[in-house]
Amino acid sequence: MVTPSSLPQHWPAPRASRSLDVTVSLPGSxxxxxxxxxxxxxxxxxxxxxxxxxxxxxxxxxxxxxxxxxxxxxxxxxxxxxxxxxxxxxxxxxxxxxxxxxxxxxxxxxxxxxxxxxxxxxxxxxxxxxxxxxxxxxxxxxxxxxxxxxxxxxxxxxxxxxxxxxxxxxxxxxxxxxxxxxxxxxxxxxxxxxxxxxxxxxxxxxxxxxxxxxxxxxxxxxxxxxxxxxxxxxxxxxIEPDLSNAAPFLALAAVSGGTVTVRDWPAATHQAGDALREILTLMGCTVTLSEAGLRVSGPDQLTGIDLDLHDVGELTPTVAALCALAGSPSHLRGIEHIRGHETDRLTALATELGALGARVTEHRDGLSLEPATLHGGTFHTYADHRMAHAGVVIGAAVDGVLVEDIDTTSKTFPDFASFWGGLLG
The missing domain is CATH 3.65.10.10 (Enolpyruvate transferase domain)
Structure with missing residues (x-):
């Protein structure tokens, strides 16, 4: 079995203090x-x-x-x-x-x-x-x-x-x-x-x-x-790499204005995470798929989106984190079903992003987010690995973010915290 780590209960999410250019290999789906x-x-x-x-x-x-x-x-x-x-x-x-x-x-x-x-x-x-x-x-x-x-x-x-x-x-x-x-x-x-x-x-x-x-x-x-x-x-x-687990890493390129390449991205796949290519492009990123993998370069300012995420609801936490950092409004729709995931993700995201200063409105089947200046604080995860992903993405762009129970990421990515921290130095 996977054993708990010695990480603190409230983990200081590292800030991306520079424009990154990294290549990562991710665990399987x-x-x-x-x-x-x-x-x-x-x-x-x-x-x-x-x-x-x-x-x-x-x-x-x-x-x-x-x-x-x-x-x-x-x-x-x-x-x-x-x-x-x-x-x-x-x-x-x-x-x-x-x-x-x-x-x-x-x-x-x-x-x-x-x-x-x-x-x-x-x-x-x-x-x-x-x-x-x-x-x-x-x-x-x-x-x-x-x-x-x-x-x-x-x-x-x-x-x-x-x-x-x-x-x-x-x-x-x-x-x-x-x-x-x-x-x-x-x-x-x-x-x-x-x-x-x-x-x-x-x-x-x-x-x-x-x-x-x-x-x-x-x-x-x-x-x-x-x-x-x-x-x-x-x-x-x-087994292909877990493309949904790629979300926070590709988001790191988006918030740092740098470049992240995920190795071994399949040319054809049934994984929901493949939708990140379109989503990040709509948000202003430059996205390229080649034999080397999927390469994402971030813009100077993220653009908000209006999207139905019904078929790819598991991507919502990371996408919502990016929308909270965008320079224009966003509306994420069609995702009422993610209320029944590891936690009620819509309420959890509205609560935690809002606590850090985001202007977020919770709807029955989605979230609306307006541009805002975020600040540090504790981001609770509710024993949900995808919530932890959202927390570290915010932490990469905002000083002083503490992610509660980062160990919950072991559900799909053992040693996530050390891997993430290593990328940010």
């Missing part, structure tokens, strides 16, 4: 790593997840799948996964990992045993009810309730069939059912009924990875995804 681990555990033979992200979320996923009967060897940079008989009573620690809480229960239905799920106290507030209701509709024995803690009692098989879910709170509700669906007796036919599904690139990522494993997926009809029953072939995956 959490989204890709955890999807690859689930599919490998359900496959017909062993496989390898190369350059896997080693973070709290991914280690919790590896531990969860191992407790169900698979074996995940996390000793090296490349993690080998050997499927096994899913026959064991187990306790799954979800920590603060939405992917563990949502992706593992549909797998647990295939096990023979009683699988108890729980996590960090804050995790008990995050939505999971749609998946639990769907599993009950498919014949899986799930204890009463719609939040952690809960128990799945598996019989070794799931009938499968058609389920209707409201995935307007999280695209993970869809991905969770699709990942295990090929192992269900009749496959699975998932239909969304509700407001538009957020973060659709993450569902596209799931579908693409299923197809790489030889799974037949039909997504030709809007708001409907059908997975045919059949084997899941073992496939070795090479």
């Amino acid at each position: 959490k989204s890709l790593t955890n999807r690859a681990l689930v599919l490998a555990a359900l496959a017909e033979g062993p496989s390898v997840v190369r350059r896997a992200l080693r973070s709290r979320d991914t280690l919790l996923m590896a531990a969860a799948l191992t407790s169900l009967g698979a074996h995940v060897d996390t000793a090296g940079d490349d993690w080998s996964v050997t499927p096994g008989a899913l026959e064991a009573d187990a306790e799954v620690d979800c920590g603060l990992a939405g992917t563990v809480m949502r992706f593992v229960p549909p797998v647990a239905g295939l096990a023979r045993g009683r699988i108890a799920f729980d996590g960090d106290p804050h995790m008990r507030n995050r939505p999971i009810g749609e998946i639990l209701t769907a599993l009950r509709g498919l014949g899986v024995d799930v204890s009463d309730g719609d939040r952690l803690p809960f128990t799945v009692t598996g019989t070794g098989s799931v009938a499968g069939g058609t389920v209707v879910v409201d995935a307007s709170a999280s695209s993970q509700f869809i991905s969770a059912l699709l990942l295990a669906g090929a192992r269900y007796d009749r496959g699975i036919d998932v239909r969304h009924d509700g407001k538009p599904v957020p973060s659709l690139p993450h569902i596209d990522m799931t579908v693409a990875m299923l197809r790489q494993h030889g799974v037949d997926v039909d997504d030709s009809e809007a708001n409907r995804w059908t997975v045919a029953p059949g084997p899941i072939a073992p496939v070795d995956h090479l």
Whole structure:
């Protein structure tokens, strides 16, 4: 497991006192790593997840799948996964990992045993009810309730069939059912009924990875995804860098007027973080993608934006931080669903940016920000790694910013604080 560091509870975010010109290599994608681990555990033979992200979320996923009967060897940079008989009573620690809480229960239905799920106290507030209701509709024995803690009692098989879910709170509700669906007796036919599904690139990522494993997926009809029953072939995956984790580093170029290059940026990807190329361009940055990576150079003054971030809501904290520093107004829309992430990110951003002098208005589905002069103070993170990213971006441009609980970044980026501090000297 990732162990806590000796960093202070209120970490002084370093100021970018000069124009930077740096190149960084980032850890692998959490989204890709955890999807690859689930599919490998359900496959017909062993496989390898190369350059896997080693973070709290991914280690919790590896531990969860191992407790169900698979074996995940996390000793090296490349993690080998050997499927096994899913026959064991187990306790799954979800920590603060939405992917563990949502992706593992549909797998647990295939096990023979009683699988108890729980996590960090804050995790008990995050939505999971749609998946639990769907599993009950498919014949899986799930204890009463719609939040952690809960128990799945598996019989070794799931009938499968058609389920209707409201995935307007999280695209993970869809991905969770699709990942295990090929192992269900009749496959699975998932239909969304509700407001538009957020973060659709993450569902596209799931579908693409299923197809790489030889799974037949039909997504030709809007708001409907059908997975045919059949084997899941073992496939070795090479994990891309986490492009959402690139957000604060590219933002560093934007606020310092310098240049940051992120190595190994893929030419084509389903990751939501790829939208940073367009967002930063609209804010006045110069953005270039080449074989060397993605290169971003910041302007003299950031330009505000009016954007619908519905499909890329995870980028909102860093983008909002940049908007708070921009020289013209911004409006970020379509992101009501991020109220159900690690924290209510809209309220948290309005509160913390406002406490540092930002002129920010919270709306039901977004934020409006006006130009303002920011000052130092404590930026609270609410055990949310993306909030910490927003805090360090503000700290790079404003003296005296203290980021509370910087260790929360270990969720997706171990040693983030030392890495960030090293760039700023």
